[in-house]
Structure formats: structure tokens, C-alpha cells
Amino acid sequence: MSAPSWILLVAYLVVLLLLSWPLGIFLQRVADGDLPRWLRPLQGLESLLYRAAGVDSSHGMAWRQYAVGLLAFNVLGLVVTYALQRTQALLPLNPQGMAAVSPDSAFNTAVAFVTNTDWQGYAGEGTMSYLTQMLALTVQNFFSAATGIVVVIALIRGFVARSAGSLGNFWVDVTRTTLYVLLPLSMLFAVVLVQQGTPQNLSPYAIVDTLDVTAWQQPKIGPDGQPLQDAAGKPVLEGMQTRQQILAMGPVASQEAIKMLGTNGGGFFNANSAHPYENPTPLANVLQMLAIFLIPAALVFMFGRMVGDRRQGLAVLAAMTVMFVLATSVVTVQEQQGNPLIASLGADQTASTLQSGGNMEGKEARFGIAASSLFAAVTTAASCGAVNAMHDSFTPLGGAVPLVLMQLGEVVFGGVGSGLYTMLIFAILAVFVAGLMIGRTPEYLGKKIEIHEMKMTSIAILVTPVLVLAGTAIAVLADAGKAGIANPGAHGFSEILYAFTSAGNNNGSAFAGLSANTPFYNALLALVMWFGRFGVIVPVLAIAGSLAAKKRIPVSAGTLPTHGALFVGLLIGTVLLVGLLNYVPALALGPVVEHFMLWHAK
Amino acid sequence: MKGLIRPVLVVFLALSVLTGIAYPLLVTLVARVAFPVQAAGSLLMRGGKPVGSTLIGQNFSDPKYFWGRPSATSPQPYNALNSGGSNLGPLNPALAEAVRARIEVLRAADPANAAPVPVDLVTASASGLDPHLSIAGARFQVARVARVRGLPADQVQRLVDRTAQPRQPGLPGEPTVNVLLLNLALDEAAMPQR
Numbered sequence: 134m135s136a137p138s139w140i141l142l143v144a145y146l147v148v149l150l151l152l153s154w155p156l157g158i159f160l161q162r163v164a165d166g167d168l169p170r171w172l173r174p175l176q177g178l179e180s181l182l183y184r185a186a187g188v189d190s191s192h193g194m195a196w197r198q199y200a201v202g203l204l205a206f207n208v209l210g211l212v213v214t215y216a217l218q219r220t221q222a223l224l225p226l227n228p229q230g231m232a233a234v235s236p237d238s239a240f241n242t243a244v245a246f247v248t249n250t251d252w253q254g255y256a257g258e259g260t261m262s263y264l265t266q267m268l269a270l271t272v273q274n275f276f277s278a279a280t281g282i283v284v285v286i287a288l289i290r291g292f293v294a295r296s297a298g299s300l301g302n303f304w305v306d307v308t309r310t311t312l313y314v315l316l317p318l319s320m321l322f323a324v325v326l327v328q329q330g331t332p333q334n335l336s337p338y339a340i341v342d343t344l345d346v347t348a349w350q351q352p353k354i355g356p357d358g359q360p361l362q363d364a365a366g367k368p369v370l371e372g373m374q375t376r377q378q379i380l381a382m383g384p385v386a387s388q389e390a391i392k393m394l395g396t397n398g399g400g401f402f403n404a405n406s407a408h409p410y411e412n413p414t415p416l417a418n419v420l421q422m423l424a425i426f427l428i429p430a431a432l433v434f435m436f437g438r439m440v441g442d443r444r445q446g447l448a449v450l451a452a453m454t455v456m457f458v459l460a461t462s463v464v465t466v467q468e469q470q471g472n473p474l475i476a477s478l479g480a481d482q483t484a485s486t487l488q489s490g491g492n493m494e495g496k497e498a499r500f501g502i503a504a505s506s507l508f509a510a511v512t513t514a515a516s517c518g519a520v521n522a523m524h525d526s527f528t529p530l531g532g533a534v535p536l537v538l539m540q541l542g543e544v545v546f547g548g549v550g551s552g553l554y555t556m557l558i559f560a561i562l563a564v565f566v567a568g569l570m571i572g573r574t575p576e577y578l579g580k581k582i583e584i585h586e587m588k589m590t591s592i593a594i595l596v597t598p599v600l601v602l603a604g605t606a607i608a609v610l611a612d613a614g615k616a617g618i619a620n621p622g623a624h625g626f627s628e629i630l631y632a633f634t635s636a637g638n639n640n641g642s643a644f645a646g647l648s649a650n651t652p653f654y655n656a657l658l659a660l661v662m663w664f665g666r667f668g669v670i671v672p673v674l675a676i677a678g679s680l681a682a683k684k685r686i687p688v689s690a691g692t693l694p695t696h697g698a699l700f701v702g703l704l705i706g707t708v709l710l711v712g713l714l715n716y717v718p719a720l721a722l723g724p725v726v727e728h729f730m731l732w733h734a735k
Numbered sequence: 736m737k738g739l740i741r742p743v744l745v746v747f748l749a750l751s752v753l754t755g756i757a758y759p760l761l762v763t764l765v766a767r768v769a770f771p772v773q774a775a776g777s778l779l780m781r782g783g784k785p786v787g788s789t790l791i792g793q794n795f796s797d798p799k800y801f802w803g804r805p806s807a808t809s810p811q812p813y814n815a816l817n818s819g820g821s822n823l824g825p826l827n828p829a830l831a832e833a834v835r836a837r838i839e840v841l842r843a844a845d846p847a848n849a850a851p852v853p854v855d856l857v858t859a860s861a862s863g864l865d866p867h868l869s870i871a872g873a874r875f876q877v878a879r880v881a882r883v884r885g886l887p888a889d890q891v892q893r894l895v896d897r898t899a900q901p902r903q904p905g906l907p908g909e910p911t912v913n914v915l916l917l918n919l920a921l922d923e924a925a926m927p928q929r
Binding site for chain 2: 137141185188205256259271276304308327328333338348375381387391403407410414419478481485486489491494497500501503505525529622624646
């Protein structure tokens with residue numbers, strides 16, 4: 134890795150820790166209902182809302198009640214997001230006159246945004262009205278983030294509680310998270326993004342007169358709306374030219390801010406954070422990467438404070454950081470090395486003071502290799518899925534790292550809330566494995582881990598690999614699945630594997646060559662996203678409920694300490710072993726084969 | 736179940752209005768007051784008419800202009816209504832073929848130039864709207880642009896250097912040139928002195 138790449142990575146981590154540590158303190162106070170004084174004015178609004186909703190904010194919920202409230206809230210989100218897309222042509226704030234989204238695409242998109250996946254089968258600037266972007270997609274960016282955060286808060290309460298029946302109140306948790314955490318941070322970040330150049334308006338698209346003429350050829354369309362074909366069956370091309378460019382506009386910054394802070398990742402435009410309006414400058418890019426990890430890292434600090442032992446949080450943070458640095462260095466080295474086939478054609482891929490060099494296909498000049506590689510690692514380590522470069526055009530191993538980071542279960546910082554609750558599930562598994570080795574009853578944070586918890590842990594850990602591998606298998610067997618492939622050979626398989634990995638782990642990034650906006654992929658990926666989200670959340674809440682009911686046992690000589698280097702190693706080992714082994718055969722068929730073909734294609 | 740319907744409807748509605756209407760409108764208001772140019776898309780005006788945005792690249796194919804990154808948008812390059820990359824995998828023969836063809840066009844436009852071609856000049860950007868080119872990519876084209884325009888090469892070189900944003904020590908960023916700004920400066924330099 135080059136010096137600028139290392140400087141970027143180290144500076145990024147230092148600033149991240151400096152920002153997330155105080156935020157973690159704040160999150161703990163919000164979670165415990167101990168609000169700082171300057172937030173008191175907003176509390177009037179909060180209690181007004183509870184009165185209107187008939188919520189008794191002091192009423193604690195058992196885990197089933199908590200889960201039912203959470204599911205109802207998310208199902209309603211699904212219905213509303215679908216309905217808004219289907220009726221957008223009749224609604225206001227639609228200056229470009231966007232038509233209703235097709236039923237299968239609208240369903241897929243609704244599931245994608247409710248589950249915090251934000252998989253995009255559509256191109257934003259050609260599909261969604263401003264109202265849909267705001268009231269359907271931006272809202273779900275907030276709600277899905279809040280959902281993840283409240284689940285991890287409930288799980289931590291399960292560890293902290295002593296023989297209690299309640300995990301807290303879902304309505305209170307979701308309201309406070311949105312009102313006191315997500316909204317103020319988004320407001321601040323959105324304005325910073327506008328300063329950097331991200332548009333924020335409700336105007337129609339701007340038409341500009343370009344300096345040079347653009348000429349191109351496109352298939353001629355016959356009177357029946359189908360492309361015309363000549364006698365040989367080839368499409369008839371017609372020459373076109375224009376001196377105009379139409380620039381897509383919209384309330385971009387407000388959506389961009391929560392897209393990052395909530396690890397959602399659904400872009401306003403098709404090119405996502407590669408689009409110069411979404412991510413205008415190298416500084417904006419660094420801020421976006423910080424925004425992705427900010428809350429996941431702060432939640433780890435919050436966790437340490439809530440369980441009353443900050444070292445527990447630091448141990449988890451250390452495990453995450455080690456895996457993250459390893460992953461980033463592999464992507465950066467691979468992408469900087471470039472593509473041997475392109476080098477052999479006479480292109481110069483060497484890094485210098487005049488160019489970033491490396492594998493620049495599908496990357497933006499202002500980000501180059503270092504900031505594109507770091508972004509790719511950040512966005513897939515967290516379940517964000519925003520992209521500032523096209524992962525489909527990465528080198529085989531450079532593209533394998535995002536794939537692997539998702540397959541680990543999105544626990545390397547991970548999604549807001551979901552990253553930490555999944556990591557804590559891995560921690561439970563790690564102490565269970567250690568308990569078997571030393572012949573003790575496993576315990577974590579003073580709670581005995583018994584049969585019921587291990588059953589639920591197994592479900593939570595196995596549900597995603599099953600969905601991902603079964604989905605991939607169905608798609609490579611079905612003609613409708615194979616029809617979507619864009620690149621030949623092993624890479625085509627990787628495109629499908631990536632799509633299901635991304636959906637099952639609620640990431641949302643893609644090997645975007647895959648044509649996934651078809652009824653087949655829209656339906657299958659929607660199912661994988663839904664069960665990949667709630668198939669984990671429900672068992673996690675069940676674990677929280679059963680832990681809450683247990684006594685806290687004091688630390689004894691037989692307790693395995695869960696804050697030292699030994700535990701960090703054990704945790705990393707468990708994540709790698711369980712997370713990765715499931716996928717080794719699939720990875721061998723995709724990126725690994727492609728790597729050897731690329732470097733030995735002489 | 737009875738105790739569920741009212742909270743879910745009311746909390747959902749209230750928070751939707753707050754995050755989906757109040758929040759974006761408030762940001763729009765603040766943006767328009769504090770940063771009106773950026774909020775409207777950083778449009779570049781010449782003679783009262785918009786000629787582009789500093790953030791969005793344009794297609795250049797005339798040899799008298801600096802060419803930017805290849806764009807994979809469809810149907811035409813630099814189509815700002817359909818941003819995106821080529822998504823060609825590293826082994827895809829179509830990628831090697833596209834790069835080979837682009838190198839050929841660059842060589843044909845400037846046969847005297849035997850320097851290796853900077854990679855970003857022959858590979859498609861992620862957005863298809865990349866406003867930038869590496870400084871190496873701009874320098875590669877100086878001789879051609881100067882010859883076609885009948886300008887001294889060192890004058891064109893000075894324009895490139897003035898537009899260029901080199902890497903700043905300690906700050907994020909890559910060495911780049913904004914192609915549209917460079918070409919606008921070029922057109923203005925070529926105009927007769929008033």
C-alpha cells in the first residue's frame with residue numbers, strides 16, 4: 134500500500150474514533166432516557182406524540198410485544214413505500230412527470246428500503262418523483278436505521294437487566310432515536326454536503342448548452358415501439374446528435390445525509406456516491422465514509438457504557454478494526470496493481486504525482502485508487518451499500534473483499550444497530566465454543582448462555598447463508614436468472630453471488646452489470662432481503678428476552694474474561710470460521726478462478 | 736392487537752411528516768439561503784445562459800478540446816439522465832477491446848505523441864459524468880490541442896497548470912483537472928483581445 138493510502142486509512146480511523154466516542158456517550162444517555170438539558174425543549178414534542186399515539190412511555194414491553202410493534206411499524210412502511218411509488222404520477226412534487234413504478238420494481242424497492250438494504254433495481258433520476266424520494270425513500274432511510282438501533286439497545290438491555298420481563302418500549306425507543314440522534318445529525322451533515330456542492334432544490338431538471346456536439350448511434354424505433362431490424366436481422370442504427378445536456382436535480386443532500394448516517398446506501402441517482410452531485414469532492418467523500426461508520430462505532434462505545442464495563446466495548450471495537458484494516462489493505466493493493474490486460478495494451482497504470490494510476494475502469498478521477506478502495510471496504514464492512522466506484526469492474530480479488538465483508542454477516546462495524554447485534558451474537562457463539570473447550574458453562578456479560586439462547590443464535594447466524602446460497606443456486610439454474618448476467622465466465626457467476634450476498638446481508642451494493650430489474654430478480658431478491666433482515670431481528674429479540682429474565686452472576690475464577698486480547702482473537706476466529714467457511718466453495722468458483730485466469734491469461 | 740393500531744399509525748405518520756417533509760424542506764431552505772449556487776447544482780453561466788455545471792462532465796470529441804474520461808452512459812456518453820459505469824469485468828474481452836479502440840483514436844489524433852497513455856483517459860468513469868481527468872491525462876493532450884488551435888504549446892500547458900488541482904499534502908484528493916473549466920478557459924484564451 135502506498136503512503137497516501139496509509140495516511141488516508143489511519144487519519145480516517147483516528148477521526149472516526151474521536152467523533153464516535155462522544156456520540157457513544159450521547160447515545161447511551163438517549164437509550165437510558167437521561168436526556169441532556171439542551172434537548173429538553175424537544176421533549177414537549179415527544180410527550181405530545183405519545184399522548185396522541187396513546188403510548189404510556191413508562192410501560193416496558195416483553196420481547197414478543199417489542200417484536201410485534203417493530204414488525205407492524207416495518208410492514209406499514211412497506212405498504213406506504215409501495216403505494217407512494219405506484220401513485221407518484223398523481224401526486225405533487227413531480228416536475229419531470231415520472232410515471233408510476235412497475236409493481237415488481239416498486240415491491241422490490243419498498244422491501245429494499247424498509248430492510249435497510251437499499252438495493253436499487255431502478256435508476257433514481259429516471260424513475261422517482263421528488264415526493265417519492267422524500268416521503269417514501271428518505272423516510273425509510275430514517276426508520277430502517279432507527280429499527281436497527283432499537284434492536285441493539287433492546288439486546289443490550291437484555292444483558293444488563295436482572296430477572297426482568299421487559300426490554301423497554303419500542304415506540305419510545307424509535308421516536309427518541311429518530312428525533313434526538315438521526316434527525317439532528319442528518320440536518321448538520323446535509324448542510325455540509327450542500328456547501329461541498331450537493332444540490333438541494335425542488336426545481337425541474339436543468340437544460341444546459343454544451344460546448345461540444347455529442348454524436349452517437351442508437352437503434353431506430355419502428356412505429357410499433359420495437360427496434361427496427363434490417364434484412365440480416367441486425368438492429369437498424371440511426372445517427373443522433375445534440376448540443377444539450379439535461380442535468381437531473383432534486384432534494385439530493387437531505388437524502389444523501391441519512392443515506393450515509395443510517396448505513397442505508399440507496400442513492401438519489403443511479404451512479405450513487407460516484408455521481409458528482411451526490412459526492413462532489415474528495416473531502417465530501419471522506420465525510421461520507423466517516424458518516425457510514427460513525428453510528429456503528431458509537432454504538433460500540435454505548436454498549437460498553439451500558440453494560441458498565443467499557444473494556445467490553447473496546448474488545449468488540451478492536452476485533453472490528455483488525456478485520457477492517459486487513460480488508461482495506463487487500464482492496465487497495467489489488468486495485469493499485471491494476472489490470473495486466475490493460476497494461477499490455479499500452480495504458481500507463483503507474484501511480485505518480487500526476488495520476489492515481491491503477492485499475493481506473495469504473496472509478497472517478499477525484500477519488501482515484503486510495504479513496505475508492507477505502508470506500509469499497511467501508512461500505513461493505515458496514516451494511517451501507519453506497520458505492521463511489523463500480524465494484525463490478527474491480528480486479529477479481531479487489532472485488533472479492535467487499536463480497537467477503539458482507540458474507541461475514543456485516544459485523545465489521547456493520548449496519549447501524551445490526552452490525553453490533555450480529556457481532557454480539559457471534560460473541561455469544563465464541564463464548565459457547567470456548568466454554569465447550571474448557572468444560573465450563575458459557576457465560577457472557579454475567580448471563581449464562583443456555584440451550585434456548587444457542588438455538589436462537591444458530592438461527593440468527595445460519596439464516597443469511599441459507600438465503601444467500603439457496604438464492605444463488607436458484608438463479609444460476611433458472612433461465613430468468615442467467616439472462617441477467619452481463620459479464621462472461623466466472624465473473625458472471627460472481628455477479629449473481631454478489632447480488633444475493635448483498636440482499637441477504639442487507640447491504641445493497643451490487644456488481645451492477647447484472648440486469649436485476651426483472652420480475653424474477655425483483656421478487657427473489659425481495660424475499661431474501663426481508664428474511665435476511667427480520668429472520669435475524671426476531672431471534673435476536675428472543676435472545677434479549679430470555680437474557681433479561683436471567684439473574685446476573687458475579688465474575689468468578691471460572692469466568693472467561695471477554696475483554697482481553699485472547700477474546701478478541703477468539704471473536705475474530707469465530708467470525709472468520711463461521712462467516713467465511715459457508716462461502717468458500719462459492720468464492721472459489723467466482724473471484725478465485727477469475728484471479729488465476731486474469732494473471733495467467735497469456 | 737387493539738393496543739397496537741393506534742401507536743403504529745400515529746407514530747408512523749408523525750415521524751414521516753417530520754423526516755419526509757419538514758426535514759427536506761428545512762434543508763432546502765437553509766441551502767438556498769446559505770449556499771444558493773451549490774443548492775442549484777453549481778451551474779456555470781456564460782452570457783446569462785447555463786453552459787454546464789462545474790460538477791458534471793461533458794462529452795468532448797473535437798480535437799481542439801481536451802477530452803475527458805470515456806463515459807459508458809447510454810444511449811449517448813455523458814447522459815446526465817442515466818448515470819452509471821460500464822460494469823465490464825476485468826477479464827471481459829469487451830473491456831480490452833474498448834481500451835484498445837480508445838488508444839487507437841488518441842494515437843490517430845496525435846501520431847507524433849509516443850508517450851504511454853494515462854489509464855484514466857482510456858477507462859470509463861463510475862458515474863459516466865466524471866468532470867475530471869488526471870493531470871497526466873490532460874498533459875498528454877497538450878500537443879494535440881495546441882497544434883489544432885495553432886497556439887503555442889507552452890501557453891496551453893500554462894492553462895492546464897492553472898486549472899489543475901495537484902495532490903495537497905495531508906488532504907484527501909487526487910491530482911485532477913476539471914475538463915469543462917479547462918476547455919472554457921481555452922475558448923476564452925483563443926478569443927481575440929478586446
